Amino acid sequence: MVKNQAEEIRSYLLAKIPVHPQNIVAKAAAAFACSRTTVHRHLNRLFRDGKIIKSGTTRQAKYFLKTEKNKEIVVSLKEGVAEDKVWKENFLADFETLPKNILEICEYGFLEMLNNAIDHSEGTFVVIRAKWASNSIKIFIVDDGVGIFRKVKNALELDDERESALHLSKGKFTTDPENHTGEGIFFTSRAFDDFHISSRGMEYMRRTCDQDWFLETAKLKIEGTGLAMTISLDSERWLKQVFAEFTEEDSDGMPKFDKTHILVQLSMLCDERYVSRSQARRICLGLEKFKHVVLDFRDLSTVGQGFVDEVFRVFQSKYPKIKITYTNANDDVRFMIERSLPALEEEK
Numbered sequence: 001m002v003k004n005q006a007e008e009i010r011s012y013l014l015a016k017i018p019v020h021p022q023n024i025v026a027k028a029a030a031a032f033a034c035s036r037t038t039v040h041r042h043l044n045r046l047f048r049d050g051k052i053i054k055s056g057t058t059r060q061a062k063y064f065l066k067t068e069k070n071k072e073i074v075v076s077l078k079e080g081v082a083e084d085k086v087w088k089e090n091f092l093a094d095f096e097t098l099p100k101n102i103l104e105i106c107e108y109g110f111l112e113m114l115n116n117a118i119d120h121s122e123g124t125f126v127v128i129r130a131k132w133a134s135n136s137i138k139i140f141i142v143d144d145g146v147g148i149f150r151k152v153k154n155a156l157e158l159d160d161e162r163e164s165a166l167h168l169s170k171g172k173f174t175t176d177p178e179n180h181t182g183e184g185i186f187f188t189s190r191a192f193d194d195f196h197i198s199s200r201g202m203e204y205m206r207r208t209c210d211q212d213w214f215l216e217t218a219k220l221k222i223e224g225t226g227l228a229m230t231i232s233l234d235s236e237r238w239l240k241q242v243f244a245e246f247t248e249e250d251s252d253g254m255p256k257f258d259k260t261h262i263l264v265q266l267s268m269l270c271d272e273r274y275v276s277r278s279q280a281r282r283i284c285l286g287l288e289k290f291k292h293v294v295l296d297f298r299d300l301s302t303v304g305q306g307f308v309d310e311v312f313r314v315f316q317s318k319y320p321k322i323k324i325t326y327t328n329a330n331d332d333v334r335f336m337i338e339r340s341l342p343a344l345e346e347e348k
Contacts, residue, residue, distance in 0.1 A: 005032070009042045014065065017052060021062045021097065053132050055098055055233055062097055069094050069132035075114075076125050077143070083114040091130060098137070101238045102231060105191045106139065108239055109229050112184035113141050121145025123224050136193075136232050143224040147199040156285070165204040165215045166266040166282055168197075171246070171257065172289045183257055188229065191242045196228040208237075212298070213263045248291070258291040265299055277306030284315045291322060294347055298328035303336050312341050 028039045046052045123145030131138045152164035171186030189195035189206040197204040203218035246259040267279040327347035
């Protein structure tokens, strides 16, 4: 195919994709009397160049211009603003082009995190941005409020804002228990591929692919709270699967959030090298709300006897109905646990 015709086909595709997102291949093949394979080759070129977005696969595939999806709005956090109205009026039409599983995750995360900003940030406005890439979608929600880590620190009367990340990761924590369950961040962070919270020089991240949390100094200092949620456009994750992993049916047959997974390393502040009794108390704060607690010891070389005693004897004796198990323990950690509690169950 001559160069001019190749350029004509790609120009046609860029012009017609907004009009025919789902049947653009057939339209282009008919317009240029060429094969569908040829059209797909040019679509792939535009995709590699970052000019278009592909959603779905095979016959369900849809194509969009990258520029028509990117959007940024500023919302006043005055009394009466509703997160569902912001979503429906500004973003729903764009996201409805996604596969149903990804749409559900994006809608859930958007509504939960914007509601947090409305009800908890104490800010005056929020900036919301959707950034589409060739293979992913990222949602940003940034407010000018007090900052999430400071809010948690003040509510729990903590000594250090860094400890706030640990309590946010547990789930069921909220500064307004009469109106909120505290589940939003827990499930949103597990539904998206990447979840970032940044506030006042500190950044808290979770990557679902390796189920790992990170706490580090933020590159950009946001005075309020900045959230960034990313998911691949070919993700096969369903929101109901995320919920099912941590919920059990109660006596009425209704699903209830009763299980939590805690990365023990988050209990360690920067100047601490040993997992001690004081860190165990940080871990245990609020765990009485759950029926099953999984402690994740990844990246920890060992733990102290005081930690084991505080969690598995002191806390367990106070709440004997709570099931405590552990995972990702190396031989040294496992030895410290088993020498004191040989019957304790290890998650596989």
